[in-house]
Amino acid sequence: MISFGNELKPNSIMKTTLLPLLFVLALFSQCRPPAADVPATPKITYDQASIELMKEITPQIHGTWKIQRLQVRNLHGNPSLNQLGILFDSTFRDLATLTLYQARVPRTTPRDFRQSEIDGTIEYKGKTYPIYFDLRANAEWIVAKKGEKGFMLFDFNFPSGSWHYTEPEERFLQDIGMIGEVFALDIRPDKTMTWRGLNRGIQQVVLVKQ
Template identity: 30%
Template sequence: MIACKKDQQASPEKVDKNKKSVEIMNAIRPKLYGTWIMKRVDVKAILTARGEIGIQKDTTLTDFANLTVTLVDNYSQPLNDINNDVTGFLSFRAKAYPVGFRMMASPSWLSHSTGPQTVALFDYRFPVGTHIVGADEQYLRYLTVVGDNYTIQVSDDGKTMVWKGLNRAIRQIDFVKQN
């Protein structure tokens, strides 16, 4: 029988989550600007995708759309620099739709510096007021490219980005930065 002497109780390392969140947002912010091509979109055949747009089995879409990031703001709300508020346009079938998402550091990255760096809800950002919904806009929502939560991993060199859908039809979106 082997016995070990306990000199001290093991305690997890204390992580300053706010400080680490700020570090993550500062590291990612400059990499986000520019135009990103949705090179590969992996879609699961779930009810909304099957019923509304006719996707009957798992599907991969290539060169699907472009996401242009025009603003990454961490100062719109005082003392809230632990998030990045990202604004831009999603170009799909010759139309550009205002979109955005508010990034928060992912729990796995905060605690272990592994996995996706952030999580966010990607959605339309039309101005307040009346808005007529077009067919392509509705298609993007039914497909759940827009209106879903994603984990987001940006490569160290800032040339690629991977979004993994958390709730609905999109399994993964692979982005490549346009030069």
């Protein structure tokens, strides 16, 4: 067999091939730009989310609203409804008018921006009474965008310590369950607001902005 002096052995061929390849890979790894830092998603607390929600919906609540429909359920013989002659589930249409605006004097010091402080009036059968409510965010809405946006206690707002004669119109609003009730409130872009009663005879109140 003829042997050539410059014959390359298999190991020499492998080294000759791998060394340039490793050099090129090392060069590319050094030239590759560093990975861009991905900004961390800011964590929003429940309080911050509540404040943002109140900022969004409070201006929508302000204004004049007509109670277009009020649905009452007489469960278990509600005495207040019975004395009004409401013995069965009933619906009242165009019952009253609400005027709602931001409370001029904060009810907390310092002011609690997690809630929307609303003052206003309710007009029923020619009589006008002062009302108020403080709307707080619904935790289910904050976390999962489900359910109504907030909860509030709707009540008369007569001056503290004052006394007045309770008129029949005022008594009706109390007995039907409108006054002194806790409602779940939702508001939509079509200028419609709904209240769902939680404790007494009112099933739903539908209000339309005027």
